[in-house]
Amino acid sequence: MAVILPGTVMPLLDHYHPPLSRTHPWHTFHGAWAAAMARLLNTGVLPAGYYALPFTMDDTDERDVRVEVRTEEGEPRLAATVELVSPRSDDRARESFVAKCVDSLRRGWSLAVIDAVTKPHIDMIPALVAMLEKNANKVPASGIAAVAYRVLAREDGELQGWLFSLEVGGTLPILPLWLGSEITVPLDLEASHAAACVDLRIRQAG
Secondary structure: OEEOOOOOOOOOOOOOOOOHHHHOOHHHHHHHHHHHHHHHHHOOOOOOOEEEEEEOOOOOOOOOEEEEEEEOOOOOEEEEEEEEOOOOOOHHHHHHHHHHHHHHHHOOOEEEEEEOOOOOOOOHHHHHHHHHHOOHHHOOOOOOEEEEEEEEEOOOOEEEEEEEEOOOOOOOOEEEEEEOOOEEEEEEHHHHHHHHHHHOOOEEOO
């Protein structure tokens, strides 16, 4: 067993099955991952006037984990949100989650959604893509994935999206995270995932 050191490439891990489900269950890791994303965004990625905050719960569902990117211009306001999907077990939960994501885009906020849930659950990203893209050919098969959207024309709901399939043991992508219509920053899932592993002293065989 080897400790994962800062700067190490860390493949996507499975926190829903042993051994990590016993030592580092998903709800503990998701909180650490959100914190690592916010920390990395705040240290040299976001331009001046923007900052990221991690949230590990909300008033309706303590399982929700997200990162908000806000701007200090005028009154603090949202510019982008990153949602980490948690296991959901019914259609009502899926509809609520998708509605929340759609509402964010209607408000003009960019959106990234990461679904790394490897146990049977309601797949959120296919439902979100199906609603936003209205093109069955673009809907991913059930499975873990990440997607990012930005609003091109708020008046007519025009969007631009990037969809990535994920795989346990595989490397993670860099998602584009838009701050308005002109500024984009990299949301480095690989670096933030590895940083969370370092923070929690997760070990990998090797």
